[in-house]
Amino acid sequence: MKHRExxxxxxxxxxxxxxxxxxxxxxxxxxxxxxxLNLGIDFTGGNILEVSYQSDVxxxxxxxxxxxxxxxxxxxNQGEGSQFLIKTEEMEENExxxxxxxxxxxxxxxxxxxxxxxxPVIGSELLSNARWALLLAAILMLAYxxxxxxxxxxxxxxxxxxxDVMIIISIFAIFRIEVDSAFIAIILTxxxxxxxxTIVIFDRIRENDKYGGQKNFPELVNLSINQTLNRTINTSxxxxxxxxxxxxxGGVTTRTFIFGLTIGIVAGxxxxxxxxxxxxxxxxxxSKSAAKKKPVPVKNKVAKNxx
Amino acid sequence: xxxQSGIKLVxxxxxxxxxxxxxxxxxxxxxxxxxxxQGGAEVVLQAVPDDGTTVTAEDMQQLVTVMNNRVNExxxxxxxxxxxxxxxxxxxxxxxxxxxxxxxxxxxxxxxxFRDPNGNVLLTGADLEDASAVIDNSETSDKMNQVSLTFNSxxxxxxxDATSRFVGQIIYIYLDDEVIxxxxxxxxxxxxxxxxxxxxxxxxxxxxxAALLRGGSLPFNIDVLSKNTVGPxxxxxxxxxxxxxxxxxFILLFAFMILxxxxxxxxxxVSLVVYALILLWVLNLLNAxxxxxxxxxxxxxxxxxxxxxxxxxxxIREELRKGKSLKAGIESGFKRAFTxxxxxxxxxxxASIVLYYFxxxxxxxxxxxxxxxxxxxxxxxxxxxxxxxxxxxxVDFLSDKRLYAGNLQ
Numbered sequence: 001m002k003h004r005e006x007x008x009x010x011x012x013x014x015x016x017x018x019x020x021x022x023x024x025x026x027x028x029x030x031x032x033x034x035x036x037l038n039l040g041i042d043f044t045g046g047n048i049l050e051v052s053y054q055s056d057v058x059x060x061x062x063x064x065x066x067x068x069x070x071x072x073x074x075x076x077n078q079g080e081g082s083q084f085l086i087k088t089e090e091m092e093e094n095e096x097x098x099x100x101x102x103x104x105x106x107x108x109x110x111x112x113x114x115x116x117x118x119x120p121v122i123g124s125e126l127l128s129n130a131r132w133a134l135l136l137a138a139i140l141m142l143a144y145x146x147x148x149x150x151x152x153x154x155x156x157x158x159x160x161x162x163x164d165v166m167i168i169i170s171i172f173a174i175f176r177i178e179v180d181s182a183f184i185a186i187i188l189t190x191x192x193x194x195x196x197x198t199i200v201i202f203d204r205i206r207e208n209d210k211y212g213g214q215k216n217f218p219e220l221v222n223l224s225i226n227q228t229l230n231r232t233i234n235t236s237x238x239x240x241x242x243x244x245x246x247x248x249x250g251g252v253t254t255r256t257f258i259f260g261l262t263i264g265i266v267a268g269x270x271x272x273x274x275x276x277x278x279x280x281x282x283x284x285x286x287s288k289s290a291a292k293k294k295p296v297p298v299k300n301k302v303a304k305n306x307x
Numbered sequence: 308x309x310x311q312s313g314i315k316l317v318x319x320x321x322x323x324x325x326x327x328x329x330x331x332x333x334x335x336x337x338x339x340x341x342x343x344x345q346g347g348a349e350v351v352l353q354a355v356p357d358d359g360t361t362v363t364a365e366d367m368q369q370l371v372t373v374m375n376n377r378v379n380e381x382x383x384x385x386x387x388x389x390x391x392x393x394x395x396x397x398x399x400x401x402x403x404x405x406x407x408x409x410x411x412x413x414x415x416x417x418x419x420x421f422r423d424p425n426g427n428v429l430l431t432g433a434d435l436e437d438a439s440a441v442i443d444n445s446e447t448s449d450k451m452n453q454v455s456l457t458f459n460s461x462x463x464x465x466x467x468d469a470t471s472r473f474v475g476q477i478i479y480i481y482l483d484d485e486v487i488x489x490x491x492x493x494x495x496x497x498x499x500x501x502x503x504x505x506x507x508x509x510x511x512x513x514x515x516x517a518a519l520l521r522g523g524s525l526p527f528n529i530d531v532l533s534k535n536t537v538g539p540x541x542x543x544x545x546x547x548x549x550x551x552x553x554x555x556x557f558i559l560l561f562a563f564m565i566l567x568x569x570x571x572x573x574x575x576x577v578s579l580v581v582y583a584l585i586l587l588w589v590l591n592l593l594n595a596x597x598x599x600x601x602x603x604x605x606x607x608x609x610x611x612x613x614x615x616x617x618x619x620x621x622x623i624r625e626e627l628r629k630g631k632s633l634k635a636g637i638e639s640g641f642k643r644a645f646t647x648x649x650x651x652x653x654x655x656x657x658a659s660i661v662l663y664y665f666x667x668x669x670x671x672x673x674x675x676x677x678x679x680x681x682x683x684x685x686x687x688x689x690x691x692x693x694x695x696x697x698x699x700x701x702v703d704f705l706s707d708k709r710l711y712a713g714n715l716q
Binding site: 141 | 346349371375388389392397539543544548549551555556557559563564567599603604606607610611614617643646651655658664666667669670673
């Protein structure tokens, strides 16, 4: 085990970090606006098919067969014995017929118990409810961070959080990955992770400010990021170990979910190391230059005149 | 003193090991798994409109809302409710192995009506704003289970009007065409408050009715078309693979912590076990349902528990590198790490509590696991991890600085 000490000038090269982040987000959001996200059957609704067999049929075989006929991940659900409930994206009648024919090859005497159209699981009500709850949560977090740190920190935390969420949305949009009900869980998890990472850096900046105030602000921020870098790297590695195991060895149905979390962890790492510090410096400089422009010169003049 | 700390360490380890071994079976047996992880019952309902009317898409949407409210009220977590075709509804309920029971829960139409002595409808469930179960022991010595009703402004007006017209007569309260209460009107009631008493053998029965009424009356009658038992939405084969992968993931995570942080890394693993035990037991006692989203909450809070440990050990290392003694290093490292951990956990906890109160379904399950997980992780970090590190530094053969900070050069 070697001791790692870092001396990266992260604040100085901040333009590069902004460009990298925007290079992912802008194309992603453009695709999002023009062709939308690839919404799964949880959002769009689709077809339902229920079949039963006289002989034993494997769940994985049914899923594979259905998978050949559809683009989006079908929801295949085994009932009692060899009875299967299959939910797919919307299909034309001839496609649906072809699917039924293929399924009937899997076992003896397949009977179709049900076949028809179904509506979405995730209605607009659930989504708008989640949206309001998230907005309120964001406002309260802003208040708490302002109370414990400064308003600048609160703004920075929200920007970092938006970055992480937009990266996930962009990756899902660019690679046309299906958005299903687990997407809500992915977004929520990443929000928590992002805030946690950001606060750790803020805390270090606050502490260094208190004990070693001789440095200027950008240097202070650089020092704090470098000091916490071991922790940021190790925590990310720890969580990634778990996620990568589940991504490569876990079941197919949880794969999108785990993939989303993995992207989120990487985005969270990037924003907390490369964006949080620079943005904080940016806000700091802005308020300092704004303060300089106004009252200070007047006071100096008065002082000079009275001499 | 030194010996005592050594003994405390060993005893604590043994207690945790025993708790782990004894917990596995009851936890596995009693944890409620959601529809996505375990499956449940599926009921298909057919809307039956009143004569001369047709069922519109809006009606079906309203039916979905009412059903969602109802199922949530009754504590069955995260149902899947979908419209099928034009006038059918699929309701899937987790953990209900007997479809008959599912129908009992949701199949009740709970159409509440107040009728005059001639059988004319005065008010319906649509005039209702709130309903709750109360135990009234003011009038009689027997405890009476009641459902107390609050009408909305429209309903209050109607109720005032009705009670004014029928003073001295009986108003019948029907639930699904069955008289459940027939109170005598003593005087006009302008307040919009009423209660249904009698007919409830237990408080639970009253509470169930209140829940059904709060959830809303259905816009029309429904018939049960079919009922089935369904497997997990995510597929049983897929889930067992994910579970094995997660187990391997945790083993590798433990290996990483021990290789990198050495002795404290071992304690990180033990404290992760303590954290997981607390979280799972609390969820168990709350009778919470575990779904894929609660697993997301679990992964996030486990990540934050690991993070707390990492923050503490990194800090201790820094202090030791400054040349402090092991004990001083542990104390000041812990103290400094603590504000960081508190701030980051509290910020996330605030968000998580808001999501629990205002979210529905999926979001709620996530927020519950995350909130409890954060508290459990905070608790283990400030009590358990700290005590362990202190005790360890008292034991001679465990107090070599290299076991904590590696090469100090």
